[in-house]
Amino acid sequence: MKYESSVDGSVSEPSNPLLAGVELGGTKCVCILGSGPDDVRDQVSIPTGERNSTLDRINSVLDSWRDTHGGFAALGLASFGPLDLRPGSKTYGHITSTPKRGWKGSDIYGRLGGHRNVPVQINTDVNGAALAEGRWGAARGLDDFAYITVGTGIGVGLIVAGRAVSGCNHTELGHIRIARLSGDTWPGICQFHGDCLEGLASGPAIGARAGMPGGEVPVDSAVWEPVSHALGQLLHTLLLATAPKRILIGGGVVGGRPELLSQVRAQFVKSLNGYLDLDDLTGGVDAYVVPPGLGALAGPSGALALAADAVSVANKRAGC
Numbered sequence: 001m002k003y004e005s006s007v008d009g010s011v012s013e014p015s016n017p018l019l020a021g022v023e024l025g026g027t028k029c030v031c032i033l034g035s036g037p038d039d040v041r042d043q044v045s046i047p048t049g050e051r052n053s054t055l056d057r058i059n060s061v062l063d064s065w066r067d068t069h070g071g072f073a074a075l076g077l078a079s080f081g082p083l084d085l086r087p088g089s090k091t092y093g094h095i096t097s098t099p100k101r102g103w104k105g106s107d108i109y110g111r112l113g114g115h116r117n118v119p120v121q122i123n124t125d126v127n128g129a130a131l132a133e134g135r136w137g138a139a140r141g142l143d144d145f146a147y148i149t150v151g152t153g154i155g156v157g158l159i160v161a162g163r164a165v166s167g168c169n170h171t172e173l174g175h176i177r178i179a180r181l182s183g184d185t186w187p188g189i190c191q192f193h194g195d196c197l198e199g200l201a202s203g204p205a206i207g208a209r210a211g212m213p214g215g216e217v218p219v220d221s222a223v224w225e226p227v228s229h230a231l232g233q234l235l236h237t238l239l240l241a242t243a244p245k246r247i248l249i250g251g252g253v254v255g256g257r258p259e260l261l262s263q264v265r266a267q268f269v270k271s272l273n274g275y276l277d278l279d280d281l282t283g284g285v286d287a288y289v290v291p292p293g294l295g296a297l298a299g300p301s302g303a304l305a306l307a308a309d310a311v312s313v314a315n316k317r318a319g320c
Contacts, residue, residue, distance in 0.1 A: 021303025128302025
């Protein structure tokens with residue numbers, strides 16, 4: 001297995017170059033310009049609609065920054081997926097089997113970055129957010145951690161030995177099969193797997209199960225127990241698979257429902273059933289499972305982190 005994209009930004013850079021990034025999400029795309037989350041010069045949000053018009057609007061924003069700011073040193077593309085991230089592949093940088101209507105096969109790298117005379121790096125949106133949290137946020141100083149986003153979909157940026165894990169493909173932990181809550185037979189909504197994790201606990205799944213928009217589901221709704229149980233199963237899997245030193249949970253669902261985090265922690269502890277001593281290994285579940293340090297900026301900052309890594313790679317190749 002190989003690994004891609006450094007977390008710690010340890011390669012020396014001559015200054016803080018101006019970077020551009022694009023976070024492509026299932027609901028909206030965020031274009032961001034700056035050198036990091038504490039230095040954002042501009043940010044533009046574009047609804048994720050029809051593919052060509054959305055990509056054209058993103059390109060217009062990037063072109064305007066070239067004209068008004070004299071360009072940028074690198075571009076980071078953090079996209080929903082799945083993505084083809086295999087170097088040398090004829091479909092490198094393409095979205096593959098996404099459930100997002102009309103976006104399957106989209107050449108994200110080519111349409112947004114291939115024609116620009118700057119270093120470009122592309123990765124999944126959740127890997128980007130993880131890299132940003134490792135560089136600037138709640139995972140700073142850690143080489144092994146996981147970042148979970150729960151929103152329109154569910155994804156995990158899994159960092160091992162300082163790099164985002166990839167082998168034949170990037171990880172797709174939002175689509176794992178989990179042990180269902182006893183007595184829960186709701187079929188789930190994933191068009192590929194039905195009751196996989198995303199099919200049971202994503203924002204659209206919560207809304208579908210409750211019969212109302214996810215943001216309107218009451219705190220005391222029975223929906224939250226199977227949701228927190230499903231996410232607790234994900235934490236159980238992550239701990240036993242790669243032993244991350246910290247797990248961050250962000251995204252619109254958890255960010256909009258702070259009480260959900262404590263419920264997920266409780267389900268995680270219940271699922272482990274004393275098999276491992278969390279207090280000894282991690283300092284306790286409250287310190288181990290935490291919100292992202294960058295908050296809502298974790299995703300857009302992920303695109304900047306990828307751009308920063310693109311600068312580092314270019315400098316290494318140039319012998320700087």
